[in-house]
Amino acid sequence: xxSLQGKVALVAGGTRGAGRGIAVELGAAGATVYVTGRTxxxxxxxxxxxxxxxxxxxxxxAAGGHGIAVQVDHLEPEQVRSLVERxxxxxxxxDILVNDIWGGENLVQxxxxxxxxxxxxxxxxxxxxxxxHLITSHYALPLLIRQPGNLLVEMTDGTAxxxxxxxxLSVYYxxxxxxxxxxxxxxxxxxxxxxCTAVSLTPGWMRSEIMLDQFGVTEDNWRDACEQEPHFIIxxxxxxxxxxxxxxxxxPEVARWQGQSLSSSRxxxxxxxxxxxxxxxxxxxxxxxxxxxxxxxxxxxxx
Numbered sequence: 001x002x003s004l005q006g007k008v009a010l011v012a013g014g015t016r017g018a019g020r021g022i023a024v025e026l027g028a029a030g031a032t033v034y035v036t037g038r039t040x041x042x043x044x045x046x047x048x049x050x051x052x053x054x055x056x057x058x059x060x061x062a063a064g065g066h067g068i069a070v071q072v073d074h075l076e077p078e079q080v081r082s083l084v085e086r087x088x089x090x091x092x093x094x095d096i097l098v099n100d101i102w103g104g105e106n107l108v109q110x111x112x113x114x115x116x117x118x119x120x121x122x123x124x125x126x127x128x129x130x131x132x133h134l135i136t137s138h139y140a141l142p143l144l145i146r147q148p149g150n151l152l153v154e155m156t157d158g159t160a161x162x163x164x165x166x167x168x169l170s171v172y173y174x175x176x177x178x179x180x181x182x183x184x185x186x187x188x189x190x191x192x193x194x195x196c197t198a199v200s201l202t203p204g205w206m207r208s209e210i211m212l213d214q215f216g217v218t219e220d221n222w223r224d225a226c227e228q229e230p231h232f233i234i235x236x237x238x239x240x241x242x243x244x245x246x247x248x249x250x251x252p253e254v255a256r257w258q259g260q261s262l263s264s265s266r267x268x269x270x271x272x273x274x275x276x277x278x279x280x281x282x283x284x285x286x287x288x289x290x291x292x293x294x295x296x297x298x299x300x301x302x303x
């Protein structure tokens with residue numbers, strides 16, 4: 001259960017959602033986890049959400065790891081440089097980097113052509129979701145590559161295969177999510193000579209705090225949302241993709257995945273982990289075989 005004891009991770013963008021789920025699962029495996037984001041107990045980001053980096057760090061420690069919250073705006077190079085210098089000073093190593101910075105939910109105008117979409121919001125979305133990852137990798141990867149076997153995970157939405165075949169309902173959103181998979185592939189080419197691995201990873205339909213609020217439910221009664229959206233039955237918790245990252249980080253043969261576009265469900269099938277309710281949701285297969293096929297809602301065989 002302490003497969004990552006002694007390991008040091010940075011979850012960039014760990015305030016909520018997948019980042020929080022990943023940080024907690026890395027902590028449960030014994031890792032020291034630096035959790036970064038813009039929202040603290042004394043200051044909220046433009047999201048204006050209640051979740052904070054301090055809460056995530058406390059959840060990491062409660063799970064069995066050591067959580068350290070650091071307020072960082074990953075669009076600010078000097079803040080990221082200072083963060084990495086602190087990790088180097090305090091730990092002298094970085095074994096796992098998870099780039100989960102996003103911040104664009106409130107900026108997307110779904111099914112709106114580019115000439116009608118807010119240019120200001122669209123360009124900021126690109127900066128929040130792409131520039132932040134590049135800035136963080138620029139400063140953090142020199143520390144990561146000091147030791148072979150280390151791991152970079154680029155978080156996105158949708159596998160490269162799925163995104164290649166589906167328009168993601170906004171040019172800006174589509175560009176962001178396809179770019180991250182390509183970024184991971186490119187970084188894998190640069191990390192491989194140092195014995196380190198880079199992958200992109202997507203959850204399925206994730207029950208983030210924002211998604212639960214959108215449906216007016218909590219994690220305890222999330223199935224009530226299926227009355228509004230029946231296919232929500234295939235959804236998963238942020239901890240599911242967290243277990244995917246934990247499994248990758250603990251795998252001595254993680255290089256088998258070098259440069260690949262992965263999903264929580266694919267890694268669950270390979271490593272044998274489940275979501276926190278004991279199920280194993282397979283969202284992307286469900287999307288193709290049930291939703292796109294126009295079949296009635298039925299999660300049998302998909303979780």
